[in-house]
Amino acid sequence: MSLQSIKYKRGSLEILDQLLLPVVSKYVTVRGVEDGWRVINKMQVRGAPAIAIVGCLSLAVEIHPEVFETKKSLRQEIEGKLNYLVSARPTAVNMKISADELITLANDLTKDDAISVDEMKQRFLNATEAMLEKDISDNRAIGANGAKAILQHVADAGGAQAAGPVRVLTHCNTGSLATAGYGTALGVVRHLSELNKLEHVYCTETRPYNQGARLTAYELVHEKLPATLVLDSMVAALFRVKNVAAVVVGADRVAANGDTANKIGTYQIAVVAKHHGVPFYVAAPLTSIDLQIPSGDHIIIEVRPDREMTHVGEHRIAAPGINCWNPAFDVTPAALITGIITEHGVFEPSQLKAEIQKLLQL
Amino acid sequence: MSLQSIKYKRGSLEILDQLLLPVVSKYVTVRGVEDGWRVINKMQVRGAPAIAIVGCLSLAVEIHPEVFETKKSLRQEIEGKLNYLVSARPTAVNMKISADELITLANDLTKDDAISVDEMKQRFLNATEAMLEKDISDNRAIGANGAKAILQHVADAGGAQAAGPVRVLTHCNTGSLATAGYGTALGVVRHLSELNKLEHVYCTETRPYNQGARLTAYELVHEKLPATLVLDSMVAALFRVKNVAAVVVGADRVAANGDTANKIGTYQIAVVAKHHGVPFYVAAPLTSIDLQIPSGDHIIIEVRPDREMTHVGEHRIAAPGINCWNPAFDVTPAALITGIITEHGVFEPSQLKAEIQKLLQL
Numbered sequence: 001m002s003l004q005s006i007k008y009k010r011g012s013l014e015i016l017d018q019l020l021l022p023v024v025s026k027y028v029t030v031r032g033v034e035d036g037w038r039v040i041n042k043m044q045v046r047g048a049p050a051i052a053i054v055g056c057l058s059l060a061v062e063i064h065p066e067v068f069e070t071k072k073s074l075r076q077e078i079e080g081k082l083n084y085l086v087s088a089r090p091t092a093v094n095m096k097i098s099a100d101e102l103i104t105l106a107n108d109l110t111k112d113d114a115i116s117v118d119e120m121k122q123r124f125l126n127a128t129e130a131m132l133e134k135d136i137s138d139n140r141a142i143g144a145n146g147a148k149a150i151l152q153h154v155a156d157a158g159g160a161q162a163a164g165p166v167r168v169l170t171h172c173n174t175g176s177l178a179t180a181g182y183g184t185a186l187g188v189v190r191h192l193s194e195l196n197k198l199e200h201v202y203c204t205e206t207r208p209y210n211q212g213a214r215l216t217a218y219e220l221v222h223e224k225l226p227a228t229l230v231l232d233s234m235v236a237a238l239f240r241v242k243n244v245a246a247v248v249v250g251a252d253r254v255a256a257n258g259d260t261a262n263k264i265g266t267y268q269i270a271v272v273a274k275h276h277g278v279p280f281y282v283a284a285p286l287t288s289i290d291l292q293i294p295s296g297d298h299i300i301i302e303v304r305p306d307r308e309m310t311h312v313g314e315h316r317i318a319a320p321g322i323n324c325w326n327p328a329f330d331v332t333p334a335a336l337i338t339g340i341i342t343e344h345g346v347f348e349p350s351q352l353k354a355e356i357q358k359l360l361q362l
Numbered sequence: 363m364s365l366q367s368i369k370y371k372r373g374s375l376e377i378l379d380q381l382l383l384p385v386v387s388k389y390v391t392v393r394g395v396e397d398g399w400r401v402i403n404k405m406q407v408r409g410a411p412a413i414a415i416v417g418c419l420s421l422a423v424e425i426h427p428e429v430f431e432t433k434k435s436l437r438q439e440i441e442g443k444l445n446y447l448v449s450a451r452p453t454a455v456n457m458k459i460s461a462d463e464l465i466t467l468a469n470d471l472t473k474d475d476a477i478s479v480d481e482m483k484q485r486f487l488n489a490t491e492a493m494l495e496k497d498i499s500d501n502r503a504i505g506a507n508g509a510k511a512i513l514q515h516v517a518d519a520g521g522a523q524a525a526g527p528v529r530v531l532t533h534c535n536t537g538s539l540a541t542a543g544y545g546t547a548l549g550v551v552r553h554l555s556e557l558n559k560l561e562h563v564y565c566t567e568t569r570p571y572n573q574g575a576r577l578t579a580y581e582l583v584h585e586k587l588p589a590t591l592v593l594d595s596m597v598a599a600l601f602r603v604k605n606v607a608a609v610v611v612g613a614d615r616v617a618a619n620g621d622t623a624n625k626i627g628t629y630q631i632a633v634v635a636k637h638h639g640v641p642f643y644v645a646a647p648l649t650s651i652d653l654q655i656p657s658g659d660h661i662i663i664e665v666r667p668d669r670e671m672t673h674v675g676e677h678r679i680a681a682p683g684i685n686c687w688n689p690a691f692d693v694t695p696a697a698l699i700t701g702i703i704t705e706h707g708v709f710e711p712s713q714l715k716a717e718i719q720k721l722l723q724l
Binding site for chain 1: 589678
């Protein structure tokens, strides 16, 4: 089964400490929002969906044993502690969105006189736990949709791999360690494996933070998937010598026209894939698709400190005094993207906006 | 002036210890062939031309104070010690070629009865020192030819940079630290700067051995050239936001049709340059062009140990148990190469063979 980075049952929460990976695999117990704030702030948990879910569940485990006199006191606790959790990593927008949803729910339940304080607590716990389940079930749907699309593409092309398992390449970490479980792009890889259709997966190192080498490689080794680590500079050479059927990557944000912001290096892989005729897929839940943004030109790219590039831990690897350019993300134009894999299906970038508007009207 | 990695005057040789770079800049005295063998074997000196020159000069400083009774004893000393030096890094073909040339010279001088033993020693020292001078003068010619070609290309294109200084990108280390001085691709960058035509140079980190971040960045900082380090994954993103006029890289071996083997990642940069319409130049002395090899398909690529990818020093950066693919080089097809910059001029790949055959017949 896929790696469990979040272990939750009502009243109990543990998370896999990502700061110790890949060398040490150790779970940290999260007893309440103080612990939740700390594991998010220290980046023991990372990945936008995972941060939101661990934050909300840390409140659930704190509230679970408590007894509330009034719905108002419960509502105050929920609002105050969720806002506190948002402050752990203010730029992680998913935590803010989830907090707002739960605060709205708490307000609605407070106003509804037919509901007791105990019932309100149960409903709140259920809603929190539903987030965990929805993230995993969305990822499973993304995995199934993506695997089907890749296999269909190979079958249509009628290439050497048409009948058999395929080789795919992924970038950065989009697996159990970045989500509530299963993963987005890595969910597609997992689903190919479940179908016995994964011949091999190549994962890129993903400089400067090495999420591929540290985290994706860790997940792939953990699950004994047939996998090989390559450097970010090797993708073109790999495409020349291996018959790679598809690239599948995650997304930080997809614009209405399909332009996709993702981890630095994604755009370069898309260019190289185009040159070699390898289809390039983006796996993203609907929550990552922002129809308010018409194109990638409107996405602001965070530029991060030089030290991420010049050091590995305390070890300096670059010449002292050299300037660095360290954008955390780049934007892949829609024209280079074969399909955007969502929990509701795989869409061509040009159809994305219309298809999602259709879904939202249902 | 450009960084001096080899400091030589008759009877004295020092080399910059590349194992300590970029953190410590320390010269090591080479008193003879024992020292020469050791600095080559330990990789305190690296880069094929630099290895050959340091090896030969280490013999020159050893022979310089010695008195030889007979030409035969001098010849024996030369042959024995050069063959010993070749054993320090048997795959570095330049050392072998230089050793063979000097052994042939020693044999010829031994046979020539008009030459005394002292004169033979002087001629041998002169020949050794001429290698150092020729490498630097060839590099200076490459630098001038490359700079001219890049500026001409920009002028012909009539772009925004047509009148002013240009931005260029280079990969790996091809500078004073890899050659006797000045450098090949980095020699082109240096010459642009000497012409006041270098706006900025971007150097890639060059995983896994980080020659760009450690060595090229060190040279650029040392000479106060306007420079920025980028990761290997950032080249496409850089081309989108910066008006880069040209890529210039070195070569380990150029085939007769222009296909070029060079440090891993070169081919990927060439693909990305093509996509963005950025001209892509290879800088290589004639000694790196092998007309015996019809195309890149005949070049065997060395695959190196996983540990180079999984560790930085003693620090593990990849998940234990992951497979790695670590080719040291890749082959860039001639179709992606704008021009091959040599000490005799810049040639289109399709003209390379005919032009060099013409030069060799002169």
